[in-house]
Amino acid sequence: MIERLRISLLPVLVVVAAIIALWYAGAVVMNSTWTLDQAARQGTDPSFAEIVADTMAQERPLLPAPHQVAAELWEVTAEKKITSKRSLIYHGFITLKTTLFGFVTGAVFGVALALGIVHSRTLEQSVMPWAIISQTIPIVALAPMIIVLSNAVGIENREVPKTIIAAYLSFFPVLVSMIKGLRSPDAMQIDLLRTYNASGGQIFSKLRLPASLPYFFASMKVAIAASLVGTIVGELPTGAIQGLGARMLIGSQFGEPMIMWTALFAAAILAALLVIAVGGLERLALRLMGEGAR
Structure with missing residues (x-):
């Protein structure tokens, strides 16, 4: 039973993992425009790691990263009263x-x-x-x-x-x-x-x-x-x-x-x-x- 469940879930998990990976890649590419623009204004030259880190934590990203959406979704569901207009x-x-x-x-x-x-x-x-x-x-x-x-x-x-x-x-x-x-x-x-x-x-x-x-x-x-x-x-x-x-x-x-x-x-x-x-x-x-x- 467990083996059958594992076999049936494996393709689904692989597809989900691929989507999340592409999503993260897209977030880096789309959000890096803002990061590079701000760096150019400040006269700095950020490394690739710094660019990636910034694209994962922007307040108003063009494409939010999966973990940002998950955190926000948790906040406006589990952490808000169901009678709240923000829930x-x-x-x-x-x-x-x-x-x-x-x-x-x-x-x-x-x-x-x-x-x-x-x-x-x-x-x-x-x-x-x-x-x-x-x-x-x-x-x-x-x-x-x-x-x-x-x-x-x-x-x-x-x-x-x-x-x-x-x-x-x-x-x-x-x-x-x-x-x-x-x-x-x-x-x-x-x-x-x-x-x-x-x-x-x-x-x-x-x-x-x-x-x-x-x-x-x-x-x-x-x-x-x-x-x-x-x-x-x-x-x-x-x-x-x-x-x-x-x-x-x-x-x-x-x-x-x-x-x-x-x-x-x-x-x-x-x-x-x-x-x-x-x-x-x-x-x-x-x-x-x-x-x-x-």
Whole structure:
């Protein structure tokens, strides 16, 4: 067991080590410009070791070193009260709340539309092309339009447009995967149930729905990550002061790269946790349906 775990983790650790090494190298190269500029003004000629040491400890580096980001991330999470406006846990919870609202809305809409398309050829021909076309619109261009329209109809709650944007990004993966999953049973399987006089509802519950679950949960992992991206993008043009997207924007506006990088890593960690949670729900659902032994 331990040997199997070691073999499975080794490639991951090698890739992580390579990324960290490249990151440190990039930090030295990008941050050395400031170091050399300051040395030229002071009339000094720093050694390579002195350049490296300075690039690893700058207050406002172009590219923070990994240990700087890790230290700052620890400070704004573990060392801050979760009610503090400087705590990334506080901002992460705000982003998480909108992400889940948008994710659930998009998933429900995607599943409902998939059911309609599978059972109606007319709905497929009329709605599916528009669903595909809607995904060609860049979300960066669409987000301000949604915010403007929300304000025009009197919606003052800033969470609503962010939820709409998150749902917009999350519904399409669910829609496409559910259509594929519901249609995955072949004609022979359907004919077999019909020979047992199974109704349309029984065919759906006994065959189509179980067959669609692997497709559904695979799309849910994509959708939850897309919903998080939509929430963060939605926080940028709304002028929000809370949330991970707002922290990224504040860091950019005030020239604080550490704020941007810690918010970025917090968003990545949150996305990973959400995908893991969806994976846990998948295993639970399959176990309840008697597929846990597979």
